[in-house]
Amino acid sequence: MARIGVALEIRGKRLYLRGTFPPKPGKSAYSQQRISLGVYANSDGLDFAESEAKIIGGLLAQNKFDWSHFLAEEIPPVCLVGYWIDRLENNYFSTHQRNPTSEQTWKIDY
Numbered sequence: 001m002a003r004i005g006v007a008l009e010i011r012g013k014r015l016y017l018r019g020t021f022p023p024k025p026g027k028s029a030y031s032q033q034r035i036s037l038g039v040y041a042n043s044d045g046l047d048f049a050e051s052e053a054k055i056i057g058g059l060l061a062q063n064k065f066d067w068s069h070f071l072a073e074e075i076p077p078v079c080l081v082g083y084w085i086d087r088l089e090n091n092y093f094s095t096h097q098r099n100p101t102s103e104q105t106w107k108i109d110y
Contacts, residue, residue, distance in 0.1 A: 004057025008049050009034065010041045015049040017056060024067050035070050 006019040014036065021033040037052060039045035059065040092110060096102045 004054060005060050006053040006057045008046070008053060013040055015039050015041050015045050017049065017053055019056070019060065021060070022063075022065055022067070024071070 006017050009016045009018045011034075016037060017035040018032065020030050021035075023029055023031070024033075035056070037045070037049055039048050056065065088110065089106065092106055093102070096105075
């Protein structure tokens with residue numbers, strides 16, 4: 001058993017890495033954190049988790065760990081439903097005069 005500062009943890013059917021990590025952006029102190037690996041707790045997932053634990057343990061030991069690889073990326077606006085609803089509404093009112101009747105039609109039909 002290697003002493004790398006990162007432990008494997010099973011939560012539900014998934015594998016996580018647990019350890020004391022540097023503060024996330026906007027935070028100021030080191031703390032115990034879990035990193036989801038997105039793999040199932042089976043033999044293939046365990047092999048992957050062990051290799052990730054060694055890599056991350058090495059990065060922590062060298063003070064080179066970076067959260068940017070693990071934090072969710074911002075979703076592009078075109079992937080959000082609200083973006084397309086706004087576009088549809090702008091298109092609708094570019095071809096229809098905005099008045100109580102067209103507003104009601106927009107609310108009910110669209």
